[in-house]
Amino acid sequence: MIEASVHRIRLPRGTAVRVRVGAEIRPDEVIGLRRGAMSPVRVPLTQALQRQPDEVEQLATVRPGERVEADQTLAVVEGHGSVVAPLAGLVLSLSRRDGTLLLAPLGAEEPVIGHVRGKVRAIEEGSLLVEVPAARLRGVGGSGEAVHGELVVGVGSPADELRAGAIDTGATGRILVGGSRASAESLTRARAMGVAGIVLGGILDKELRDFEAIQRRRARAGGPSGAFGILLVEGFGKVGIDPQLFSWFRTHAGRVASLFGADSLLYVYDAAPLPKRRSLARVGDSVIAHKRPFQGRGGVLVALLDQLHATHSGIPSRMGLVRFEDGRLAPVPLANLEATILADRR
Amino acid sequence: MTVEAQGTGARRAVSELSLLVDIGSAWTKACVVGRSEGRWRIAAHAAQPTAWEEEELLATLAARLAGGVDPRIAGRVAAQLADAPRIAVHTPARPGRMALAAVSSELSGAAARRAAEAAGWVVVEQVTADDGRPVAERLAALQVAEADAWLISGGFDAEGGDGALEMAGLVAAARGGGRSPVVWAGSASLTERVSAFFAPGVVRSVANPRPSADRENEIPLRRFLDALIERLVERGSARQLAPIGFGRAVAELARASRLRVVGVDLGARYATWASADDRGIAESRVVASGGLASPSLTAPGGPSQVAHTLPMPIDELAVADTLQNLRARPGSVPQTDDELAVVQAAARVLLAELASDGDDSDGIDLLIGSGRTIAAAPSPAQSMQMLLDGIRPIGVVQLAVDPGAALGPLGALRDDEIVEGLGVLRDDLLAPLGAAVVCRGGRPGHLSMRVTVHRVGWPSVGPIDVRPGELEVVALPRGQVAELEIELDPAVSLGAPRRARHMHATVHGGAVGLVLDARDAPLILPRRNDDRRAVLTAWRDAFIRERRLPAAEAVS
Numbered sequence: 001m002i003e004a005s006v007h008r009i010r011l012p013r014g015t016a017v018r019v020r021v022g023a024e025i026r027p028d029e030v031i032g033l034r035r036g037a038m039s040p041v042r043v044p045l046t047q048a049l050q051r052q053p054d055e056v057e058q059l060a061t062v063r064p065g066e067r068v069e070a071d072q073t074l075a076v077v078e079g080h081g082s083v084v085a086p087l088a089g090l091v092l093s094l095s096r097r098d099g100t101l102l103l104a105p106l107g108a109e110e111p112v113i114g115h116v117r118g119k120v121r122a123i124e125e126g127s128l129l130v131e132v133p134a135a136r137l138r139g140v141g142g143s144g145e146a147v148h149g150e151l152v153v154g155v156g157s158p159a160d161e162l163r164a165g166a167i168d169t170g171a172t173g174r175i176l177v178g179g180s181r182a183s184a185e186s187l188t189r190a191r192a193m194g195v196a197g198i199v200l201g202g203i204l205d206k207e208l209r210d211f212e213a214i215q216r217r218r219a220r221a222g223g224p225s226g227a228f229g230i231l232l233v234e235g236f237g238k239v240g241i242d243p244q245l246f247s248w249f250r251t252h253a254g255r256v257a258s259l260f261g262a263d264s265l266l267y268v269y270d271a272a273p274l275p276k277r278r279s280l281a282r283v284g285d286s287v288i289a290h291k292r293p294f295q296g297r298g299g300v301l302v303a304l305l306d307q308l309h310a311t312h313s314g315i316p317s318r319m320g321l322v323r324f325e326d327g328r329l330a331p332v333p334l335a336n337l338e339a340t341i342l343a344d345r346r
Numbered sequence: 347m348t349v350e351a352q353g354t355g356a357r358r359a360v361s362e363l364s365l366l367v368d369i370g371s372a373w374t375k376a377c378v379v380g381r382s383e384g385r386w387r388i389a390a391h392a393a394q395p396t397a398w399e400e401e402e403l404l405a406t407l408a409a410r411l412a413g414g415v416d417p418r419i420a421g422r423v424a425a426q427l428a429d430a431p432r433i434a435v436h437t438p439a440r441p442g443r444m445a446l447a448a449v450s451s452e453l454s455g456a457a458a459r460r461a462a463e464a465a466g467w468v469v470v471e472q473v474t475a476d477d478g479r480p481v482a483e484r485l486a487a488l489q490v491a492e493a494d495a496w497l498i499s500g501g502f503d504a505e506g507g508d509g510a511l512e513m514a515g516l517v518a519a520a521r522g523g524g525r526s527p528v529v530w531a532g533s534a535s536l537t538e539r540v541s542a543f544f545a546p547g548v549v550r551s552v553a554n555p556r557p558s559a560d561r562e563n564e565i566p567l568r569r570f571l572d573a574l575i576e577r578l579v580e581r582g583s584a585r586q587l588a589p590i591g592f593g594r595a596v597a598e599l600a601r602a603s604r605l606r607v608v609g610v611d612l613g614a615r616y617a618t619w620a621s622a623d624d625r626g627i628a629e630s631r632v633v634a635s636g637g638l639a640s641p642s643l644t645a646p647g648g649p650s651q652v653a654h655t656l657p658m659p660i661d662e663l664a665v666a667d668t669l670q671n672l673r674a675r676p677g678s679v680p681q682t683d684d685e686l687a688v689v690q691a692a693a694r695v696l697l698a699e700l701a702s703d704g705d706d707s708d709g710i711d712l713l714i715g716s717g718r719t720i721a722a723a724p725s726p727a728q729s730m731q732m733l734l735d736g737i738r739p740i741g742v743v744q745l746a747v748d749p750g751a752a753l754g755p756l757g758a759l760r761d762d763e764i765v766e767g768l769g770v771l772r773d774d775l776l777a778p779l780g781a782a783v784v785c786r787g788g789r790p791g792h793l794s795m796r797v798t799v800h801r802v803g804w805p806s807v808g809p810i811d812v813r814p815g816e817l818e819v820v821a822l823p824r825g826q827v828a829e830l831e832i833e834l835d836p837a838v839s840l841g842a843p844r845r846a847r848h849m850h851a852t853v854h855g856g857a858v859g860l861v862l863d864a865r866d867a868p869l870i871l872p873r874r875n876d877d878r879r880a881v882l883t884a885w886r887d888a889f890i891r892e893r894r895l896p897a898a899e900a901v902s
Contacts, residue, residue, distance in 0.1 A: 315686070336679055
């Protein structure tokens with residue numbers, strides 16, 4: 001069964017929407033056009049009309065915030081002439097000091113792409129609601145822009161690190177499923193290879209920040225401008241992907257997915273339901289631990305302990321006994337566990 | 347629980363229970379209030395991640411009550427809890443999002459931002475004329491901001507200023523119509539001109555939070571934004587919001603006890619600072635992103651600030667990952683010592699930020715800590731240390747925690763009911779930690795204070811000498827009252843306007859006792875890592891080691 005989710009596409013202000021409610025859209029479809037503002041220019045008003053600067057507000061026929069077209073009248077003095085806009089733009093201010101108008105010219109039309117496939121359900125102020133026929137995975141963190149591409153699994157096991165050497169041109173334009181970690185070097189190489197996005201179990205906060213800083217510097221220096229997104233599904237640090245989720249990714253390699261790094265979201269189209277997570281695990285459930293020393297490890301909850309027990313840190317908690325996949329049996333606070341449930345067991 | 351007579355002569359057990367519930371963004375806390383021997387008491391409390399089902403919480407509460415209830419109703423407790431009347435508060439579903447444009451980041455921008463954040467808004471974008479960005483970049487940033495409302499500030503009242511008009515024009519251009527309100531909190535002389543940039547009715551004008559270079563006046567803006575967030579984001583009864591209920595309960599506690607009370611509630615997302623004077627006149631600040639999942643902790647510089655206050659050598663990178671995991675999964679429990687240390691250090695940093703915005707120059711008589719990290723710390727000494735290290739309440743202060751998170755729900759009652767609710771539960775509501783004498787200043791090589799503790803029916807203790815940078819903990823159990831005789835160094839202050847060298851104070855004991863704290867405010871730490879950790883370790887150990895009477899000779 002294919003799940004459907006409703007996704008909200010945020011539209012930058014000033015976007016002219018080009019699709020209608022009910023329309024089917026593709027991930028690469030242009031859903032609107034927008035003209036961004038460029039460096040503003042000062043348009044002399046009072047000088048051209050031979051008036052005093054402090055009269056600018058009385059002479060102006062437009063007010064700050066208005067959008068004007070090229071050759072539109074900006075100021076007029078009956079019988080003495082007028083000043084017209086040299087180009088289309090947004091009026092930012094009128095200065096009584098020098099009698100000028102500050103105009104931010106509008107750049108060329110830029111396409112707005114939604115990066116999702118689905119049916120437009122509603123058009124609201126500043127956003128578009130789209131019904132997406134996809135399995136939806138919400139991560140715990142992420143970074144970067146919205147991207148889409150084919151899913152490809154880049155590591156052999158969920159606990160493996162995604163090494164820079166393992167990323168080649170075969171991953172160009174795709175969303176790569178890594179393992180427990182990727183270094184800033186691996187991320188930089190992935191971006192350089194044209195990878196659209198990366199899904200990871202964990203990442204070191206420092207490495208993510210380093211990578212983001214490198215990207216900002218490159219953008220300022222006019223480096224590669226292709227979009228790139230990162231999604232984190234388990235936690236920060238070196239954290240393996242839940243084995244059931246990893247196996248689901250393997251099954252769905254080759255499917256098209258949309259990744260929204262800043263929103264920590266991934267849609268995989270025409271996919272079987274994802275293994276579900278339940279916050280309160282029951283005896284017999286497959287579980288994943290979220291805190292050190294067991295962060296990212298899977299196992300089975302074999303018993304619940306009666307009454308409260310202190311964790312190593314001394315906090316009294318409700319505890320469960322977990323048999324981890326490496327055979328170790330350990331008490332873990334229930335609040336630090338999530339049950340992972342396969343679709344056919346729900 | 348009461349027992350009622352039945353016609354047959356047999357007696358039927360009937361319980362009188364109600365629940366106080368605080369549904370937080372990460373944890374739900376609940377107290378069972380029941381009548382015992384004619385008095386209403388908090389009979390049990392429990393907490394669980396908010397994502398868990400309610401039945402689980404009721405089952406936990408029932409299990410905690412099991413040993414104490416009449417055996418005739420023991421099997422029905424869970425069902426009775428499910429049917430019990432409840433008073434519930436909740437954390438706002440989402441914070442209000444504000445885009446801010448101001449002339450100066452240090453003056454108008456800082457004042458407006460503080461007012462917005464104290465009213466529970468999250469500033470999603472801030473542009474100022476001095477932020478170093480080109481105008482086009484500022485405009486682009488405002489155009490993509492997802493904001494529920496816009497705030498413009500700048501220009502002194504007497505002067506006006508083109509800068510403020512330019513920022514208003516930028517907002518008008520970026521906003522491009524729509525329904526979101528625009529708040530003008532700048533020079534009063536520019537109100538009409540700014541309003542003309544927008545459609546009629548869009549702009550609401552509020553008093554300038556920075557009316558002149560040397561004066562701040564954030565209160566009117568904060569109150570206006572308080573009301574706006576309630577209307578735009580949280581429609582319905584504001585009393586049911588946990589930060590509001592908490593503030594109301596603190597105000598009533600202050601009024602009833604005739605004390606100056608400060609309550610701090612540090613949650614996963616929200617931090618609330620409620621202060622009230624002895625007449626019950628209260629001021630609250632609600633910081634929507636001031637909790638332990640706060641982005642400020644994970645922003646550049648945040649992990650290093652937290653790592654700086656740790657007594658053990660934990661790598662800054664590990665601190666950063668721990669803070670990120672705390673943000674990502676705020677409903678989890680710190681499982682290792684290191685993780686707990688990072689969480690408590692983060693709490694101290696957040697409390698210090700919260701306290702730095704407040705003006706409690708009159709001093710605090712009672713400081714109450716709420717929220718799981720403070721009120722459910724593994725030991726009362728850790729709660730005490732978080733409050734003292736973070737807030738640095740100068741003077742003689744009583745400290746307590748709200749272990750069942752009952753203050754928020756009680757504050758959701760009507761005014762007359764709050765009085766009754768706090769009155770009947772007064773013995774159970776707060777868990778006293780003890781008292782502290784916290785001083786500011788001090789001279790190396792001199793005593794900061796010399797304190798003698800007189801206890802009724804016991805030999806007096808002291809005098810206890812406390813040097814700059816030191817703290818001493820004296821055993822003073824709950825229920826015990828002590829008279830303190832305090833002699834201060836001339837360079838030391840307890841916050842009183844007059845620098846008296848000899849003082850007397852009455853304090854009440856608690857789980858930790860009496861803390862004599864001469865560590866200055868704010869805390870001054872050595873710069874070298876090893877030295878700093880040694881000092882922090884000594885302070886931590888002073889709080890947690892078994893309390894002993896000082897070696898000084900007892901004065902009988």
